[in-house]
Amino acid sequence: MLAGRKYRSKLTTEQAAQCEEFGNVCRAVWNTALDQRRQYRTRGAWMNYNEQAGQLADAKTEHEWLKVAPSHILQQTLKDLDRACKDHGTFRVKWRGKSRWNPSFRFPMGKLIEVERLSKRWGRAKLPKLGWVRFRMTRQIGGVVRSATVSHDGRDWFVSFLVDDGEKTPEQHAMPDTGVGVDRGVVAAVATSDGKLIDRGFTSPGEAERYRRLQQELARQKRGSRNRKKTLRAMRGWKRREGDRRADFCSQVAAELTDRNALVALEDLRTRNMTRSASGTSEEPGRSVARKSGLNRAILDKGWHKLELALLNAARHTGSEIVKVPAAYTSQACSVCRNVDPDNRNSQAVFRCTGCGHTAHADVNAAINVLAAGRAVTACGDLGAGRSVKQEPQPALALVGIPRLQPWGGRQATMTL
Ligand SMILES: [Zn+2]
Known part of the structure; x- marks a missing residue:
């Protein structure tokens, strides 16, 4: 490959x-x-x-x-x-x-x-x-x-x-039937269905402070001046270091997840929509904007798109399947009794089911839901093996949740709860 x-x-x-x-x-x-x-x-x-x-x-x-x-x-x-x-x-x-x-x-x-x-x-x-x-x-x-x-x-x-490199993607993962759900959460960068929270800061407080000072310096400097160029170069250097650390984090997490799992199910967050709608019209503009922009910052900050790319790349070596499932309700549904209620998630970090009283870390609960949805996709996929998914009649798509092929090679599912 x-x-x-x-x-x-x-x-x-x-x-x-x-x-x-x-x-x-x-x-x-x-x-x-x-x-x-x-x-x-x-x-x-x-x-x-x-x-x-x-x-x-x-x-x-x-x-x-x-x-x-x-x-x-x-x-x-x-x-x-x-x-x-x-x-x-x-x-x-x-x-x-x-x-x-x-x-x-x-x-x-x-x-x-x-x-x-x-x-x-x-x-x-x-x-x-x-x-x-x-x-x-x-x-x-x-x-x-x-x-x-x-x-x-x-x-x-x-x-x-x-x-x-002359290698070929294995036909099957070394450990079939293994799977993990990944919630690209807000509290931690990555939460997995087996209860792990993986996170890392990419800048230390001291570095953030130094970067802020450079920004202030830049504001005072004349356009086109030599000092301004120097400041810009220093700022670029910090940004690059941060980007390198992020890339490193993503490839390490991706390698670990694909090594141990034949199926990796991811939330399809569609950040593009989420980041764009923050300034759009809504019933409560002020509140929604504040909430959305906080979420945006968290999502963009964690660089989940890079993780997705890293997973797709790592999967070429292990033969893992990467499945994307829609994010709808994954954070609101109970992973034990399937009760869906916005009140289930009463804070960013804690999930408490209003139906059965199940309590869990909110991101881990979501990751379990993501895995369940991912499994449903692959099960449907196996039933239709040998046939082109695109040729399935439309109603079947909606009813059974047969995956549609995505241009990037992963699979899209309808969430079955
Ligand atoms: Zn419950």
Whole structure:
């Protein structure tokens, strides 16, 4: 299967200048090609990749500066643009501004890329026009290189490889019949149906304070000044560190959950709707906004979307099935007697059933419900095995809760309580 490997690279001053230049050329090609596409669209015509690639080749004979960058990365830029326009629409694709876009370009010819280890810590890769690029080899490449990408995050340069590691996703999990429900809760980041609460802070109070001071400094500094740039770089550094910790947390949790479970059921929180409706009209605007924004902060703070992606990624190695179930009622239903009542959850942390008196941690109770719903989905899925789920007649979908296939590969279920 394909996997990504990202390493921090140590470019020579010369290479850094070259990469900067490549980035500029890619940016110019992107913007010019996007402009052309937009002009075509306003006239009701289409521009495609092949035509643009042909024009790029012609332009190279006239413009010296285009020859600076390897042809492959420019063609790749046009391909990426083509993909972006097809996916999002020509007028939604963004310009690449000098300050807004972090340079990133891909060398698609994996066969031309040599990678070798130099020492315990260092490795190097030979890239077209750049020559040998050194990087911190923090892990083995472990496969055949398909492509390489060089990118800059505002501070450091990175080289990443798309690698085919030759592994296959197992047909079945090593421990079939195991399953876990995951509630991406508000109290703890992750609550599981076996009663575990997993959480981690991503910034210490001291760090948050230092970041706040940087923000204040930034407000006082003049636009375009050297000090302002310095402050911005420092702020970016903090944000990156936080993001790295979050990514680390997500992949660790995902690895543990998929290792031990053949089925991982997740709440489908649909944060997009939830985050958008906070300012919308409602019966009690003030209260609803306050409550929603608190919830939003918690959800976005915990970065659950990253966890979902990490789970899907980890499941490729273990053969676990990741199922998404709608969040409706999972937090209000009793996991013992199935009584659904908004009063069941009288606080964020405590669940007390108004029917049978069952008391539990609210997020754990929800996680148990999520697992039950997830099991219902896979049971239905097995009944219909061998048939395309999409071809099921509509009423059956609504009645039995047969899953609909989701574009991201997981499964969607109707909650059966
Ligand atoms: Zn109950």
